Amino acid sequence: MKKIAVLTSGGDAPGMNAAIRAVVRKAIYHDMEIYGIKNGYQGLIDGNIEKLEIGSVGDIIQRGGTILHSARCEEFKTDAGQEKGIKQLKNHGVEGLIVIGGDGSFRGAQKLTEKGYPCIGVPGTIDNDIPGTDFTIGFDTALNTIINAIDKIRDTATSHERTFIIEVMGRDAGDLALYAGLADGAESILIPEQKDDFQDVLNRLKRGHDRGKKHSIIILAEGVGSAVTYGEKIREAMNIEPRVTVLGHIQRGGSPSATDRVLASRLGAKAVDLLLEGQADRMVGIQQNQLVDHDIGDILNKKHIINLDMYKLSKELSI
Ligand code: F6P
Numbered sequence: 598m599k600k601i602a603v604l605t606s607g608g609d610a611p612g613m614n615a616a617i618r619a620v621v622r623k624a625i626y627h628d629m630e631i632y633g634i635k636n637g638y639q640g641l642i643d644g645n646i647e648k649l650e651i652g653s654v655g656d657i658i659q660r661g662g663t664i665l666h667s668a669r670c671e672e673f674k675t676d677a678g679q680e681k682g683i684k685q686l687k688n689h690g691v692e693g694l695i696v697i698g699g700d701g702s703f704r705g706a707q708k709l710t711e712k713g714y715p716c717i718g719v720p721g722t723i724d725n726d727i728p729g730t731d732f733t734i735g736f737d738t739a740l741n742t743i744i745n746a747i748d749k750i751r752d753t754a755t756s757h758e759r760t761f762i763i764e765v766m767g768r769d770a771g772d773l774a775l776y777a778g779l780a781d782g783a784e785s786i787l788i789p790e791q792k793d794d795f796q797d798v799l800n801r802l803k804r805g806h807d808r809g810k811k812h813s814i815i816i817l818a819e820g821v822g823s824a825v826t827y828g829e830k831i832r833e834a835m836n837i838e839p840r841v842t843v844l845g846h847i848q849r850g851g852s853p854s855a856t857d858r859v860l861a862s863r864l865g866a867k868a869v870d871l872l873l874e875g876q877a878d879r880m881v882g883i884q885q886n887q888l889v890d891h892d893i894g895d896i897l898n899k900k901h902i903i904n905l906d907m908y909k910l911s912k913e914l915s916i
Contacts, residue, residue: 598715598872600630601693602646602686605663606637606670606702609849610721610735612857613663616697618654619865620719625651627873632691636666637698638673638705641682646689658858661738661851669701679708686714693872695865697721697734700897703880707893715877717868718893721861723849726770728899729891730882734864736772737856739848743777746844751781751814758811760802760831760839764824765816766848771903773848774818779911784813786911787827789820790903795827799834801915806835815839863888 603620605613617633624631633653635645657664672678686694693715696706699722706716720727723739743765754761767773771788778786784805785798798815805813815831817824828841853861860883867881867888879890 598692600691601872602632602634602691603695604634604637605665605667606698609663609667610723611661611738611851611853612734612861613697613721614657614660615853615858615861616719616734616865618658619862620695620869621649621654623866623869632689633665637668638670639668641685642672642678644685659852673705683712695868703893710878717871718880719864719868724767724770725772726901728901729880729896731884734857734861738851738854740776741854742848742851744780747781750842754812760813760837762815762817762824762828762839762841764819764843767818767820769820770901771818774816775908778816779907783816784915785815787817787821789818792821802835
């Protein structure tokens with residue numbers, strides 16, 4: 598394999614640039630030509646493809662976002678869209694593709710592989726919702742962004758003796774909420790994997806109030822519902838005026854943490870190795886600090902499992 602390409606797709610995640618850098622440098626190290634596709638699968642359809650050199654990825658390891666830009670592309674879910682993409686790859690003589698993104702991005706990669714284009718997936722999403730890897734690129738940075746925000750909110754929550762409900766991202770996964778709650782000693786955590794725990798939140802609030810504790814932090818994963826709605830429910834049930842903070846896209850930005858930079862560098866380089874070995878339809882991951890790879894089809898058929906022992910622990914520690 599002499600010519601490969603890389604794209605980022607779906608929601609951006611801090612560390613994607615470090616992964617792009619690793620792919621580009623590893624490919625050049627192995628005397629391959631490497632092309633960058635801009636705007637994800639939309640850019641592939643449009644032929645937004647350019648050759649990358651060593652210098653193209655200089656000074657990006659510390660930058661958030663993705664220099665290749667990203668998009669969610671409906672057209673690529675269709676046969677016609679995929680055929681257009683394949684035509685562009687053929688025009689550029691590209692023999693293999695590395696896709697950095699989440700499960701939606703891997704579905705596209707799987708389709709291309711089925712149609713004869715070897716693809717390798719690199720898990721990049723703040724949600725940490727991909728099976729087959731302990732962590733996804735961007736999760737650690739987003740978690741640290743959340744922690745910084747909650748630390749600040751806690752100051753004012755304590756001063757004013759208020760209850761705060763903080764909504765964090767994660768799509769259908771509760772990992773960001775769970776890790777943030779444990780790291781920040783939140784009084785309650787609401788995650789989609791344990792939806793029916795609202796009564797427990799109320800009980801905890803009541804218990805706290807009875808022993809004179811007037812402030813509390815409740816972290817709500819967006820997959821459970823809206824923090825505004827839950828704020829209303831708490832106001833009605835407890836006769837208090839909780840404050841609501843939706844952290845939003847601040848969680849997706851910022852310079853990647855050291856952990857994310859190292860993870861992205863290892864996963865990006867591994868993806869190039871797999872293409873060189875003649876592999877296709879694989880997703881790289883990290884499990885127990887070892888690089889692994891899995892069949893993309895298997896990954897797409899599985900569900901990410903949250904660590905419920907950690908959830909139990911968070912309850913035990915925030916009595
Ligand atoms: O998948 C990453 C993510 O940030 C999710 O946590 C969130 O639900 C979604 O993307 C937001 O998407 P958009 O940027 O399109 O609003």
